[in-house]
Amino acid sequence: MFAKQNKVIDFSSYAGKVPPQCVEAEETILGGILLDPNAIARVRDELKPHHFYIGTHSSIYQAMLKLNEQEQPTDLIVVVDYLEANELLTKVGGRNKLANLVDRCVSAVNIDALAGLVISKWKRRELGRLSNLAMELQHKSDDEVSLEQAFELLQDCIYHLQQGESNSHSTSHISSVMTNVYQQIEERHQGVALPGIPTGFYDLDAVTSGFNRGDLVIVAGRPAMGKSAIAAQIGFNVALQNLPVVLFSLEMSKSQIGMRMLAGEAEIENNYLKTGRISDSQWQPIAQYTSKISNLPIYLNDCATPSLNYFEAECHKIAAMEKRNLGLVIIDYLQLMGDGDSNRNHEIATITRGLKRLAMKLQVPIICLSQLSRAVESRQNKRPVLSDLRDSGGIEQDGDKVLMLYRDDYYSPDSPDRDMCEIIIAKHRDGATGTIKLLFDSKYTKFKNLVSNGWC
Numbered sequence: 062m063f064a065k066q067n068k069v070i071d072f073s074s075y076a077g078k079v080p081p082q083c084v085e086a087e088e089t090i091l092g093g094i095l096l097d098p099n100a101i102a103r104v105r106d107e108l109k110p111h112h113f114y115i116g117t118h119s120s121i122y123q124a125m126l127k128l129n130e131q132e133q134p135t136d137l138i139v140v141v142d143y144l145e146a147n148e149l150l151t152k153v154g155g156r157n158k159l160a161n162l163v164d165r166c167v168s169a170v171n172i173d174a175l176a177g178l179v180i181s182k183w184k185r186r187e188l189g190r191l192s193n194l195a196m197e198l199q200h201k202s203d204d205e206v207s208l209e210q211a212f213e214l215l216q217d218c219i220y221h222l223q224q225g226e227s228n229s230h231s232t233s234h235i236s237s238v239m240t241n242v243y244q245q246i247e248e249r250h251q252g253v254a255l256p257g258i259p260t261g262f263y264d265l266d267a268v269t270s271g272f273n274r275g276d277l278v279i280v281a282g283r284p285a286m287g288k289s290a291i292a293a294q295i296g297f298n299v300a301l302q303n304l305p306v307v308l309f310s311l312e313m314s315k316s317q318i319g320m321r322m323l324a325g326e327a328e329i330e331n332n333y334l335k336t337g338r339i340s341d342s343q344w345q346p347i348a349q350y351t352s353k354i355s356n357l358p359i360y361l362n363d364c365a366t367p368s369l370n371y372f373e374a375e376c377h378k379i380a381a382m383e384k385r386n387l388g389l390v391i392i393d394y395l396q397l398m399g400d401g402d403s404n405r406n407h408e409i410a411t412i413t414r415g416l417k418r419l420a421m422k423l424q425v426p427i428i429c430l431s432q433l434s435r436a437v438e439s440r441q442n443k444r445p446v447l448s449d450l451r452d453s454g455g456i457e458q459d460g461d462k463v464l465m466l467y468r469d470d471y472y473s474p475d476s477p478d479r480d481m482c483e484i485i486i487a488k489h490r491d492g493a494t495g496t497i498k499l500l501f502d503s504k505y506t507k508f509k510n511l512v513s514n515g516w517c
Contacts, residue, residue, distance in 0.1 A: 081185035082114035086175040091118060092166025093175075094125055095159065098135040100169035101125055104176040112183040117153040121162075124149065137163055187222055191215065213370050220377050258388055258426060261298025263510050264497040268486055269462060272389070272426035277417040277459055279395075279488075281431040281450060282466035283438070287482060288430045289313065290321070290506045291466065291499075292391050295428065297322060300357040304388020307360045307379055309372065311397040315361040319354075325507035326350040358383065367398070369415040376423055387425040392416070394430035395456070410455025417459045431456055433465070443472055447487050463488035468501060482508065 090108070094101045105126060113119040124143050125135045133139055141159055144150040153159075198211040206214075257271025272278055282288045289312070296306040310318055324331040327346040333339060339347065360379050364371065372392070380387050392398075399408045413429070420427040433449045445465040450456045457463065465485040469476040482501040486494045500509040 080114070080189060081182045083178055083182050084115060084118075086178045086182075087113050087115055087118045088162055089166050090172055090175050090179065091121055091125075092162040092164075093169030093172045094122075094135050095137050095140060095163050096166055097169040100172050101129050101135055103173055105129060108176040108180060112180050114179075114182065114186070117158070120144075120149055120153050121159070184222055191218055191222070194218070209368070209370060212374075216370065216374055216377070258299055258304065259302065260295045261301070262295070262484075262497075262499060262508070264499075265464075265484060265486075268493060268495055268497060269489060270492065272428075272462070273491070274386075274424045274426060275421040276426040276461040277413070277420050278426060278428045279431050279450070279456055279460035279463045280428055280466070281433050281445065281456075281463065283433050283445070285471065286466040286468060287501060287506065287508065288466060289393050290325075291482075291484075291508050292393060292428050292430055293318065293322065294325070294508050296359065296389055296391050297326075297354075297357070299389045300359045302388065303358065305358040305360070305379060305383045305385065306389045306391070307362065307376060307387060308391040308393070309362045309364070309367060309375075310393045311363075311365055311367065312393060313363065315363045318361055318363075321506060322354055323347065323350055325505045326354065328505055328507075330504060331506065358388075365397075369412070369419060373419055373423070376419075376425070380423075387423065390420075390423070390425055390427045392427065392429045394432065396432050406454070410458075413455045413459040417461075429460075443467070444483070444485065445487075457488065460488060461490040462486065 090104065108122075110119040110123040110126070113122060121140070121144070124140055124147070128135050128139060128143055133143075137159055141150065141156055144153060144159075150156070195215060198206060198214070201211065257269065257273040257276075259266050259271045260269075280288050280292055289310075293308060296308055300306045308318065313321075320334050321331060323329075324334055327343075327350040329339075329343050329347065333343070334347075362375060372390070376387060376390060395409065395412065398412050399405075416427055416429055431450060433445050437443050437445050437449050444467045447457050447463065449465075450463075463486075465487050467483040467485060468481070469483075470479045470481070478498075480501055480503070482499050483496050484499060485496050488494065498511065500511060501507075502509060
């Protein structure tokens with residue numbers, strides 16, 4: 062056997078080469094805007110001045126954007142006048158330069174495609190800049206930039222380069238915000254858009270309106286209450302809507318999760334699947350639901366010691382494979398994260414804040430499971446409250462929604478609420494709190510609506 066050879070990229074052949082660019086496309090875009098002032102509205106949101114390779118082209122386009130913001134036309138006369146008034150006309154090549162741009166352009170009909178080409182060439186150039194950044198980071202000491210910080214910086218740069226730039230987090234005037242708010246209300250009234258991603262549990266969706274993108278949802282409970290089961294089932298229900306779901310389990314293996322899903326959907330006890338004691342009549346539902354589950358956009362990860370950077374990198378990778386935004390991320394569970402810092406409260410608070418930022422950055426709801434403190438067991442009424450959240454007040458602070466699980470028959474086998482689970486909505490940043498009930502089939506570790514709807 063030969064030793065595996067490391068692939069080394071030889072950069073010497075690239076020395077002296079002109080960076081990726083398309084000057085003709087840049088000239089046609091500018092000429093098209095000068096010919097048809099309405100054309101700028103088709104590219105202004107995506108195409109930015111720094112995307113241009115030629116500096117003078119960038120300056121001319123910047124002037125066009127300024128005029129457009131002021132609701133002035135961007136024809137040849139007005140652009141020339143603006144550049145001259147701002148002492149830029151000579152720097153961009155004078156009147157002749159702009160006149161030549163008009164002469165070389167026939168029409169602005171292909172301006173959208175040309176803008177995409179210019180942006181793609183800029184992204185290629187940015188790859189070269191990232192390689193320089195990586196080479197610079199490799200010579201930094203740990204005191205200057207830690208290895209984790211270096212990877213995080215490169216991951217952020219690559220992600221934004223892949224996804225494109227967005228002004229969604231820039232400062233906005235209230236008028237544009239209210240326009241979007243009104244449109245959202247109108248779409249929801251007409252049934253065009255849902256307020257959030259449905260969980261598949263009707264009563265829960267009625268109270269929460271689903272999980273919003275950017276939400277950090279805490280699902281908390283004492284051991285054996287069914288936290289992992291309900292989170293996985295919500296993930297399953299979201300995947301049935303053809304939305305990609307990623308489940309990170311720090312406690313169970315991927316095989317264990319898959320077997321639990323199959324047991325719940327095929328309604329075959331997990332113990333039979335583990336031992337292989339399968340009757341002839343059970344093979345048909347096993348095959349049927351194995352196939353159905355396999356076709357869902359569900360991704361499982363059982364890394365035992367993940368970091369926030371690891372979560373983000375994996376989510377970016379899956380979103381890139383799916384070529385769309387994720388529908389849900391599940392992390393099972395919070396207390397298994399971190400390095401066991403002596404100041405555990407501070408560490409957990411840092412993690413929950415990081416998860417909230419990640420949810421907003423990825424624009425996906427994140428469900429994070431959390432243990433409750435033993436204080437619940439010492440009370441006569443064992444229904445959990447927010448103060449029972451274990452290790453840190455940061456969990457309560459950063460969670461947009463906090464759902465707490467309580468099964469009365471766990472503590473009182475003769476309870477009249479046998480096979481029922483209370484979902485206590487202890488915190489809801491955007492709406493009402495309260496309690497809803499689901500059926501809990503302990504035989505299959507499966508939660509159900511009070512009226513089952515089966516497969517979607």
